[in-house]
Amino acid sequence: MKKSISSIIAIVCLAAVFGAAVFGVGKLTAPIIEKNNSGAELAPLKEVMPDAEGFELIYDASGSVNTALSGVSAEVSKIYRETSGKGFAFKCSTTSQYSKSPLEFTLGISMEGKIVGVKIDSYDETLDFEDYPQTFIGTDSTLAGVTLHAGVTFSSTAFKNAVISSFNALIDNELMKAAEKGPEQLLAELIPTVHTGMQNGGNLKASEIDASGNVVKAYTADNGSGVAAVVKKGENFVLVVLNNMGGAAAFDVEGNDVTADCGAEIDEAKKLLADNSASETLLEKRITAWFADASAIENVTTSAMNTVVSAKKFVSEGKTYYGFYSKSFGFKDMDIYYVLDENGAISKMTAQTFIFEEEYFGAFKTANPGWTAADYVKNYYGLNGETYNGDSLMIAAATMSSNAFKTSTSDVFAAFSAIEGGAN
Amino acid sequence: MKLKSFLGSMPVFLLSVGVGFVLLSTATVWAALGMSASVIVVFVLTALCMKLVDKFVSAEYRLFAAMIVGVGFSVLVNLLMQAFLPAVASELGVFAAVVGIEAANIPCEDKDGVKLNTVVSALLSGVAFTVIAVISAVIREILGSASVFGVKLGFLDSFRLKTLAGAFGAYVVVAAVLACFCKLSAPKAEKEGK
Numbered sequence: 001m002k003k004s005i006s007s008i009i010a011i012v013c014l015a016a017v018f019g020a021a022v023f024g025v026g027k028l029t030a031p032i033i034e035k036n037n038s039g040a041e042l043a044p045l046k047e048v049m050p051d052a053e054g055f056e057l058i059y060d061a062s063g064s065v066n067t068a069l070s071g072v073s074a075e076v077s078k079i080y081r082e083t084s085g086k087g088f089a090f091k092c093s094t095t096s097q098y099s100k101s102p103l104e105f106t107l108g109i110s111m112e113g114k115i116v117g118v119k120i121d122s123y124d125e126t127l128d129f130e131d132y133p134q135t136f137i138g139t140d141s142t143l144a145g146v147t148l149h150a151g152v153t154f155s156s157t158a159f160k161n162a163v164i165s166s167f168n169a170l171i172d173n174e175l176m177k178a179a180e181k182g183p184e185q186l187l188a189e190l191i192p193t194v195h196t197g198m199q200n201g202g203n204l205k206a207s208e209i210d211a212s213g214n215v216v217k218a219y220t221a222d223n224g225s226g227v228a229a230v231v232k233k234g235e236n237f238v239l240v241v242l243n244n245m246g247g248a249a250a251f252d253v254e255g256n257d258v259t260a261d262c263g264a265e266i267d268e269a270k271k272l273l274a275d276n277s278a279s280e281t282l283l284e285k286r287i288t289a290w291f292a293d294a295s296a297i298e299n300v301t302t303s304a305m306n307t308v309v310s311a312k313k314f315v316s317e318g319k320t321y322y323g324f325y326s327k328s329f330g331f332k333d334m335d336i337y338y339v340l341d342e343n344g345a346i347s348k349m350t351a352q353t354f355i356f357e358e359e360y361f362g363a364f365k366t367a368n369p370g371w372t373a374a375d376y377v378k379n380y381y382g383l384n385g386e387t388y389n390g391d392s393l394m395i396a397a398a399t400m401s402s403n404a405f406k407t408s409t410s411d412v413f414a415a416f417s418a419i420e421g422g423a424n
Numbered sequence: 425m426k427l428k429s430f431l432g433s434m435p436v437f438l439l440s441v442g443v444g445f446v447l448l449s450t451a452t453v454w455a456a457l458g459m460s461a462s463v464i465v466v467f468v469l470t471a472l473c474m475k476l477v478d479k480f481v482s483a484e485y486r487l488f489a490a491m492i493v494g495v496g497f498s499v500l501v502n503l504l505m506q507a508f509l510p511a512v513a514s515e516l517g518v519f520a521a522v523v524g525i526e527a528a529n530i531p532c533e534d535k536d537g538v539k540l541n542t543v544v545s546a547l548l549s550g551v552a553f554t555v556i557a558v559i560s561a562v563i564r565e566i567l568g569s570a571s572v573f574g575v576k577l578g579f580l581d582s583f584r585l586k587t588l589a590g591a592f593g594a595y596v597v598v599a600a601v602l603a604c605f606c607k608l609s610a611p612k613a614e615k616e617g618k
Contacts, residue, residue: 003482004482004485006480007480007481007482007484007489008485010477010480010481010489011481011488011489014489014492014493018493018495022500025504029503029504029507033503033506033507033510036506036507036510037510040514
């Protein structure tokens with residue numbers, strides 16, 4: 001009994017002694033541990049802003065700090081202010097279509113409004129970003145000159161949008177002034193709007209080509225649907241867009257149509273058009289395959305600026321028809337041919353790169369048993385610009401391809417409506 | 425004390441109290457060395473303290489006292505590591521504090537039932553843990569992560585087995601090392617199958 005009581009007392013004393021020791025050591029080491037922890041958290045921020053003295057968290061998407069900032073996009077998880085006034089650091093997290101996990105990165109922006117550092121913290125995709133993030137260093141909120149990374153379009157679009165959101169968080173909360181875009185950049189950004197054949201999902205699908213004379217910047221569409229050129233006109237600049245069927249238009253920096261006043265600029269840009277004979281030949285072959293008696297096959301001029309790369313008019317069995325060749329952007333680049341009758345209704349249609357695979361069209365085939373790719377295409381026959389409803393023919397599991405069909409069909413109807421002199 | 429007999433009880437000692445923290449600390453060689461140093465310090469201090477405590481505590485209460493002492497020292501060591509060796513502490517995480525439970529169970533006798541000097545036993549336990557952890561860490565880091573001491577070995581990158589760097593690989597490697605340990609420390613007669 002005595003031994004038990006002394007053991008219990010000894011144990012209680014032990015607990016008290018060790019408790020006091022832990023309390024004391026804890027108090028002494030707490031400031032050092034706090035400094036270590038904040039150092040560990042702030043180490044990635046130092047990598048994007050090496051001359052920073054310290055950081056203060058001014059925004060946390062999880063709500064861990066009281067913040068005066070508002071309207072911050074969800075892609076920005078944390079914003080830090082550099083304590084000596086050198087700028088701001090951001091922790092961003094974004095996802096892209098088909099991505100397995102979020103893309104996380106740290107971004108540094110100086111008080112002058114320029115990106116000073118970028119570091120990818122987490123990127124779990126099979127395709128390599130390579131040095132794409134480093135192309136942002138030195139740019140301001142206009143992101144002038146920054147394009148998308150070929151082959152990694154979805155991730156690079158998500159990355160670029162997250163960077164834009166970071167700038168917007170500062171601009172919208174008046175922590176920084178937005179950089180002014182020059183006329184060349186403003187006009188280049190107008191291209192996807194005024195020539196829809198040179199874009200996909202709002203992203204420019206064109207390559208820069210050599211420019212000379214009054215042409216300061218020029219692009220040719222990746223699908224051969226035309227050319228866009230920024231041309232000097234006196235003290236100002238205009239954007240000239242051309243298709244391969246004789247159509248041309250010009251716009252000023254405000255987006256106003258100034259075609260009537262830009263004859264010389266249009267003529268200068270026309271020199272940049274590539275030879276379109278390959279597309280014209282393919283369309284003619286398709287027409288003669290469908291209509292063995294096709295005659296008087298001739299090119300038509302249309303002012304539509306979209307995915308249509310070639311347009312022809314021909315006669316068969318005494319009736320006039322119009323053939324169109326559209327190259328839209330699906331899962332793969334699509335080549336879709338149409339023949340419309342003189343009233344603009346689809347008479348024939350085919351797609352050269354349309355893959356009716358069970359994996360992607362399974363749901364559609366389940367709803368329509370026994371159908372093949374040709375059966376899907378026949379749904380379009382007889383439709384015209386007024387009766388066509390693009391959404392009714394979308395296939396849920398093959399969004400990219402059926403969106404491409406929708407785009408091409410809409411573009412062909414638009415091209416038909418815009419035929420010079422009217423279709424007859 | 426028969427060293428071989430003592431070492432032969434090590435795998436059982438580690439397995440009986442949960443080998444989880446051994447697995448977690450063998451991801452890299454630095455983590456293994458950090459954990460081993462922590463283990464040796466806590467074990468030895470606990471053994472020294474218990475030599476004094478044993479005079480006041482009876483046998484049936486010894487385990488409770490040993491746990492208070494072991495956990496107390498492991499928390500103190502963990503706080504000091506977080507303050508002065510933060511890189512090592514962050515690699516070990518919560519498992520640096522678990523050492524205390526192990527310290528309460530230091531073997532007091534070997535496989536043949538011979539009583540041991542607890543301080544020497546604690547030191548040898550720590551050394552044995554170090555050997556097992558470091559060997560496992562070297563295998564896992566080189567073959568699983570193609571690096572050693574955090575330095576990338578580029579020429580091994582295409583040969584590495586990512587599985588070894590993960591939890592399943594940890595079990596396989598530690599189990600293999602413990603098995604070798606058992607075999608090497610088995611008495612000669614046992615080895616010959618007699």
